[in-house]
Amino acid sequence: MTLDTPVATADAPADPSESATTATRVAWTVVGFALLSTGVNNWGAWSTWPGFAVVSPCLTLAGAVVMALAWTAPARRWATFESVVFVASLVAVVAVNAPLLAASAHFSTDAAAFNQRAAVLALHGVDPYRVAFHGTGVQLDPAADYWTYTLNGGHVDHLSYPAGSFLFVVPFVALGLTHLTTDWVDLAAWLVSAVALYLLSPRRVRWLAPLLVLATMFTPLFTFGDTDALYVPFLILAAWHRERFVDETAPRIVRWLAPLALGVACAIKQTPWFTVPFFTMGVGYAAAGARRRVGPVVARYLGLVAAPFVVLNLPYALWDPRAWLRGVLLPLRAPLVPDGQGLVSLVTHGVVHVLHPGDLQLAGAVLVALLVVAYLGWPDRLERAWLFVLPLVLFVPSRSLSTYLVDFTPAAMAGVLSGAAAPVGPRLPGRVARPVLALGAFAAAALVVVAFTASPLGVRVDRVVATDHAQFLGPVTLTLANAGATPLHVHVIAEVGSGHPVGFWRPRTGGGVVPAHSVERFTFVPPRFLLAPRRGESWLMEVMSASPALVVTTPTLAWRRGPRIGRAAPLR
Template identity: 30%
Template sequence: MLRFDEKEKNNINFRIISIFLASISVMIWGFRVFYMSTEFPWMAIVSVLIILMSVASIAIIVLRHTKACWIETIEWGLLVCSLIGFGVWTYIQILNNPSYGTDELAFDQYAFYLVMHHINPYISSMKPAFEMYHVSPIGYTFTYSGTPVTTLSYPALSFLLYAPLWVVGIHVQNAVWTNVLFWAISMVMVFIVLKKNYRILAIVLFSWSFYVGFMEGGITDALMIPFLILTAFGWDRFAKEFKRTWWVPISFGLAMSIKQTPWFIAPFLVISLYIECQKLGYSRNKSIKILLLYIVLAFISFIVPNIVFIFLNPAAWIRGILTPLFSNIVPSGQGIVAFSVFNHFGGGNLSLLSYGSLLIYLGLLVVYTLHYPKFKPWTFFIPSILFLFTTRSFASYFADLLPVVLVSLFNYHPTQPTELSKKTIRLIRRISVYSIMPGCILVILAFRLTGPLHIQIDNIHTTGQYATIDSVTLNVQNDSSHKVTPHFTMDTGGQYTTFWNIVSGDQTILPYHTEKIVLQAPNVESMPPITGGFQVVGFTEHPYSVSPSKSYHPALWHVILTPEAIDRQITLGKKVVLIAKVVNRVNQPIKISNIPVYLGQVIYGQSGLEFAQTKINHGAIGQTPIKALTNSQGEAIFNIDSAVASKDPVYYEANLINSKSFYPYGYSNTVSILFK
């Protein structure tokens, strides 16, 4: 029997647990792929092989085959299976939904299209990208005035990286496949650069569902991740081995040339490099020279992909890459701004939140400098704390940096604490307090100033059986001392729709005045379903503010028809009893009598809708809908018979009617009956 010392035994146990978790992640890939096997039978083979590989990996570690060669083979096998699963799953998603999920992805793809036609994308409107790549209106980015952003908002490498796949002939969904390719490259890179005891964690981390959703759904962060991984792998060796690690600042510069997120990491890396130089005993001049070398290499690698566009129109290029930072884009995301958007805390002047987040960021930079050795492993994570306080704070801003943080945590070299004089420590602490405290005060003040509007949903109009809301009547009160001109949109599931049109009422509301405003949906995609809650959100400029209404739930009850299926043919003249049960949103019975329930009948013929000829309760033949009242158990009884046979089944569906606005809601399951 092999004998291990305690440390080696712990390492093996950790690798075994990691392999188990990775095997489960790979098995889930197999399950994801399987559901398209009917349409593509070869996917069943891929699915089963992936599942067998994961089961075999678990079996091997259960049998305690802990030799290095076994573990090495399992880890590489799981990595390959994970990559295959990811690729096949992406193929399935593209087939099911070939549209681009965000304007971000569509703009980058369209920018590359313009470049291929010798047009500068930074001076061109990106509006044609919406139609060209079939972006849903809920994927637009809007300003406070309700207009979508139509300018290219990222540095040039964000779309120039589409060229390799374009050259090899992948033109359809090029942007998505490029995202997937770079995410796969990132997974392999993390797997390779992590120490052997931890590298299997790459499979677990990169297989998380929200990650793969980001990659397929339209988040271009995947393009910068490989470059940031290279940066994190050698970032703290540049001071000592700058001649051998010249690629570190170059990779970081390329990452900055894809998206703005790495820009906020740059000051932390510069401070870290200078401290590392001082730790090595370099003189101040030599430390500055190494620092300048890093900055110059990073700057050159940032500029090179953009140089043509800078030369063509520097003002347009600068305006484009600064759009996400300085344009009046509406607040959204999972940071503290959600308190204003959803919970009515603050929202009166969101500029205060922006200024406060900037001061907090500066304070974090100072604290990082003061406690550098302790915070060194978190160099690539601490800057992302900024996005908790900004008005745009999406989950991708935090989560997409986690692979980079993982590489940094397991590859950095510990640094001895800095011995600073008491005077220097006091000065740094004072600076941090003077930046963080005002920042926190501004954030608190931002939540003390409430939005200028009090929005109350007075009535809604629905599309009937289509079960969406196409018009809303509001009572909007201006609580401020100045007149405002708000723009309104709907928030459903944390996403804004296209801003709605005002068809009645004055858009400009006088101070302390209440206006009745009727909004109409601009398109089908912007209509919230009556089966879920929504809220109306009003935005105003000067200052930038947000005022949400209370969450509105148009339908909390619905109907269940039983039996849920009638599998046999019904003989003419024989009655069928359908029971319509009124239930709440978790299907608990509503035992209230005299609730009107309406049952409709129709035939869905191959050539279109046809009138059904059955008799429901005491109604006439073919009459639809028929009303019945619930009994004390909350059940409405419908007796159905037919004297006419039909070649197609008759479909029955029940619903409720709102007693105030008279819109139908709470549609039941559909039951089909074939009379012979």
């Protein structure tokens, strides 16, 4: 279809090819709008880097031009148009984020800082899994703003990811790139992901790659601290035409690409581990469809997945098995403070006031098992959809960070667009799968309900002190009533706005222990200067215990101090 083609009317319906072409032009118009928005959104960043005074209007103009060309570019130039716009999108991402990253002096997450420190240690022949990372040894300022806190009043101070998380950073550190190396590598990995998705996508949907790379959700995360970016390109390759592993006529590199890429992704972080059972089931069904023995094919696939994981991690596993295992399994076993944008936000934002984290973890495990059962029962529906469904499962546990919910999206798109054949072979009968799913769903729902009920600890706010003209939070006095039969050693943090908690408050007197069947009154002191909410904003205090694992919050408190916004001060 060209622009000369008559537009469909109610009397003359469009044919499907014309609709597809029109839809493609609409999609590239949205890409242009995203490019324009990138320029407009960074208009005020010139004070950070004067170059934005030129970059911002150039990107704004480029976006407007793309929107116009999306409807005026002739069909014979369409491939060139797509390629030029995609390259412009990559340039925009670099032009906007590289100056901001270059101007940054510190990391934005402890994960990025730990990976860089681990790379430096590995380069000097030191086992990073045996070293405790303190604020003075990592590029965090102040470190307390970025720690991952634990229910026992501490924070994660050891490397907690597989070795691939820092080994990919080592070559760049060795070459002398020491300024926030992890963040630069993550930004590069995200750009590689976009290129991979663009090249692997059918031409009719190549607009997807520039749209994702310009999406405000992904690029800021992957540039400033989200180390998941490093595994995303490998997970894209793992999802793309994964069924080719059973095609004996394909070159070996094509057949082995997906499992090897999956193994590398698993060697970088733990999140891709959850995808292994589903990729494996897909390969099993592909083997059945090709009339090959499923067992040997699946075993060979898993062997190739394990190979890069073993190559990258074995030296450290042998160096100090206990330290390596402690680090790699830490996110799965440590009593981490609940956090994230999933169900747990009902507690951290004061909708409900109690959480038993272990019950949410168990509910999440049940849902993973149910997704496996559903895949076995209806593989034709879930073969292409399970990477979109898995984030729904990760929405439930007590650590449900936004990255867990969005980072599978590029790989999910690659899997869908590769056009894998519908699975064939034996599947779990519906008369078995449906009752199992029903019972499992009931069990998961019951666990979620239990997780948010029956608190043994009552909390009351007695007194709040503000300092420096109500700009900072001061000591807070709480009355804690323990109705349980177990003494509770409590730790307290404040939830103010959307910021990360800045550390545990210390009791002014006593050790913060509430004996069984007793009531205690404590005054807790903030760890340092903590900005108070603005007048009218809500905040709350979280009281937590590691044994038993428990989080209880105060009712949501409205800050009534400080100047009234929008009201002029009286003349004197």
